[in-house]
Amino acid sequence: MAHxxxxxxxxxxxxxxxxxxxxxxxxxxxxxKAVGEYKAKTALPPADPGREEEQITRMKRLAVxxxxxxxxxEKFLRFVIDEVIRHHxxxxxxx
Numbered sequence: 438m439a440h441x442x443x444x445x446x447x448x449x450x451x452x453x454x455x456x457x458x459x460x461x462x463x464x465x466x467x468x469x470k471a472v473g474e475y476k477a478k479t480a481l482p483p484a485d486p487g488r489e490e491e492q493i494t495r496m497k498r499l500a501v502x503x504x505x506x507x508x509x510x511e512k513f514l515r516f517v518i519d520e521v522i523r524h525h526x527x528x529x530x531x532x
Contacts, residue, residue: 465517466524473525477532483525489518 476483493511500510 462517466521469521470524470528473521473528476525477529483529484522492518 473483475481493514496510496514497507500507
């Protein structure tokens with residue numbers, strides 16, 4: 438396939454955004470690790486369903502404002518939340 442400069446520019450932007458997403462997720466998980474350690478130390482449960490629902494509602498509102506499918510944003514956030522809870526359980530069980 439011949440080099441298409443327009444497509445190459447789009448792909449470069451996508452690559453930059455993907456890199457930013459990875460670094461942002463890494464930073465988020467550093468913080469949630471500290472939360473998990475705090476919860477384990479203070480005997481708080483790994484999951485907080487009330488907080489999770491508040492976050493999902495908030496993210497769906499933000500998704501609508503950003504012209505992003507709110508159902509997709511919920512699926513994405515639930516995936517992240519499930520992973521965070523798994524990490525918190527692991528931290529709790531190690532202590």
